[in-house]
Amino acid sequence: MTEEELIQQAAQGDQDAFAQLLELHQGKVYGLTLRLTGSPEDAMELTQETFFNAWRGLPNFHAESKFSTWLYRLATNATIDFLRRERRRRAVTLTPLPDQDDRPAAQIPDSRLTPQGELERKELREAVLRGLAGLSDEHRQVLVLREFHDLSYAEIAQILRIEEGTVKSRIARARMALRKLLLADGNFSA
Template structure:
């Protein structure tokens, strides 16, 4: 397969096959971002498509200052924030919890140990609680936490996506973690004495 730079160059000249290859290489991580931001598979699929549509429309302006993936994250993240703000105005935010165990496993970063059925139930309950907690966060806090803990972006990459200073990213993530921790403690799913959730 062609390397990313040549695919981008071809896509910028209108090559739809090259753009489709770029889409295919990034669709999983973009969908994961939109799913964690919205908590709803249908909304996530629609917003992923919107992000790729916006990428196709704007690819001629892509300068390569950041990686293509970072640029896509910015488009997808902006689409999610716009969507969530509209939903908030309608007071109809979806609180659907994804049952995608594999992704939740990664999100919660639980150790892969042989465990009893009781421990497995506890792990599933914790993953569901974390998912619910993410949906309870503000859009800005959810956004940085998803990018850092689930997508694995560095502070610098998150800063590039959101046009924020690295220090601002770090403090926002710290506040987001604290808010999620408070949610988990108050819902009885996490003990005050336990260590970090991430």
């Protein structure tokens, strides 16, 4: 079945169809909420909440946007609310994430933040994950959506309900903020 068909079926109450949609998308939603909160437990909760809301609202999802865009929006809304609520209740420290990635090295010119060797890549990646925790919520959101989920400015604008121009400037500032954190983080070699 195509994803469209799965959505139609699930919208009529077909839980098996929904289970397949879950398979297709839970990795992305979990990945997003994990990088936004730094906590696997919180990411679990938020992913559940996202899919509960998706199931509940599916009968009224009329493909005004892509299904994944819609899911991302549910996820970021849930995360925004969560961080706001929980931050009041307890000190939410976004913990830096362990490195779970092993992409092959790419050709990047020489520079302090442009690692050459695999080791340097790994170190930089770990530094980036640490750095994400130090960013503001707004900067972290746009950066994760762009750098990890490869979404266009238009899609990010749809997800966060902001103007494309705002996405553009926010990403630029987020990158500079992350760069500042990386340079201050002495743990990767020059």
